[in-house]
Amino acid sequence: MPIVDPRTGEPLTGEPATQEAPATADNSQGAELIIDVGRDNIQQILEFSMQVPVLLDCWAPWCEPCKNLMPILEKLTIEYQGAFILAKLNIDDNQEIAAQLGVRSVPDVKLISQGGLVDHFQGALPEKQIREWLERYFPAPEDAPASLEDQAAEALEAGDPTTARTLYEELVQQNPEHIPYQVALARALVAQGNAAEARTLLDNLPPEDRDAPAARGVRASIEFGEEAPSHEELAALSERDDSEAHFKRALRRVADGDYEAGLEALLGLMKRDRAYGDDAARKTLLRVFDALGADHPLTVTYRRKLFALLY
Template structure:
C-alpha cells in the first residue's frame, strides 16, 4: 500500500474492508474511484487531497485504481469516472460523479465531517501583536503565562521588560533585561534598553508644552529640540522624534558630542531594522552624512 499521509492512502480489493469499511466507524472515509486514463480524475485528485489535508485527520481519503481493482468496481456498481463516495459507519452516505468545484465538495462533506479547531496561536507572536497594538496589559498577561512555563525564554523576557517599562516599572524592567542570557536576541535587547533609556531620560525633562514654547521662541535651541525628541520617544511618537532628531543632526551634528546621531541609532535599535520608519530615516541619515 502506497501512502501519501496517514489519512490519504490507496485501497485495494484486499484492504478495502479494513481501510474503508472498518475505518469509517471511526472517521468518515471519502473514496475516490479513478483511473490513469481519466483526465477529470487527474484534475479532481489534487483537490480531494487538499481538502483531506485541511481536515487534519478528521476525514480519510482512500484512492481506488479502477483498472487494477475490478472487483471493487463491480461490488459498488461504479459506471463512470471519477466517482467519489463518502462512507460513514460502514455505509455509503453521499457522493458524486464527475469533476466538481471545491465549494460543492466541501458543502457535501460539511454535515458529515467536523472541521478541526484552528491551531492555537503562538503565545509569543500573540503578545508581540498585542504590544504593537498598544494593549500592554493584555500582552503582559500572555507573557506571564508563557514565562510561567519557561522563564528562560529570552524573547518573552525582553518583551515582558518592555511591557513593564511602558507601565513605568523601570527598575523591574531593568532587572528582567539583566536576566537575559546569550546573544541570540541582541537586536531586541538593544531596542528594549534604548526604550528604558528614553523613558528614564524623559522622566527628568521639562514637559512637552514647555519645550515646544522654547522652540517657538528659538528654533535653534538644540537642547530643547533633543529633549522634545526624547519626550516624543517616551510616548511612542516615533516619526515626529526621528524628524526632529534628523533636523538637529543636519543643523548641528556636533551638538553634545554627536548626541543627535547617537539617539537616532538608538531609535533604530528600538524599532528594529524591518520597521518602515527605520528604512526611511536610515536613508535620510545616510544622505545627510554623505
C-alpha cells in the first residue's frame, strides 16, 4: 500500500522533501493521516518519519484497553491536522516487527521522528493525559476542543450534574480502569440526587481505592445529605439561636453545596460553643475538608482559620 504524505497528497518516496510543505492538512484528509502498518510498509513509515513524525499505535484484537485507546488517538490525529500521522500495528499479525520494536505489552504508543524513537507510553491513558503528552512535542491546535474530562469538570462546577454525569459515564466507558473517573462520576451522581447509586459505585471500587481520600470525600458528601435537616425542618429552626440550630443550619448549607457558608457557620459555632456535641463543629469541619479534597481553595483557607482558632 503506498503511503501518502498528508501535507502534500503526493506518494511518499522516502526521499527528503525538496520544498517546504504546508503546515497542516484539512480534516477531510483523515484517511491519509491514519494508516495500518505491517511488513509491506513498515520501512516506508520509518522513511516517512524523516519528514513527518509518526505516532505508532501497537495494539492487539484481544486487548480491550487498545480498543478504548484507538478512537482517542484517531480523534487527536485528525485534530492535529497533519502534525503527525497515526500508524496502527496489529502485533498479532506482525509479531516479528513487534519484537524488533521491543513491544512487551499493549497498548504501546511510540513517537518516531527522523527514523528514531523519541518517546512512548504504555496503557490506555485518559485523553487529557495524552493531550499533555503530545503537547511536549507539538503545539496544541488553536481551535482544539476541551477534553471530555475538562468539559465534565466544568459542567459539575457550573451546577449541571446531568451533563457531568453523561460525560463521566463516557469517560468511564473509555477508561474502565481509571479510578478517578469513577469517583468523579459518583460525585456527579450525588449532585444529581442519586446518592444510593453513587454509594454502590464507590462500594464496588477496589479496596485500596474505596478508602482513599477522593472516595472518602464523596462518601462524606452523601452522609451530609443524609444528616442534614430537611428544608421544612430548617424552617422550624429559623427563630432559634441555640447551638443545635446553628449546627443544623451549617449542615444544610454543606449538604446543599454552599460550602463556604457552611464552613463559616461551623467555625463560628466553634468560637461560640466549642463543647457542643462533643466538639461536633470541629469534627464536621474536618469532614468537609475531606469532602472537598486537600487542594481545594476552601480547604486551604479554612484549615488555616481552624489552626489559628485552635492555637
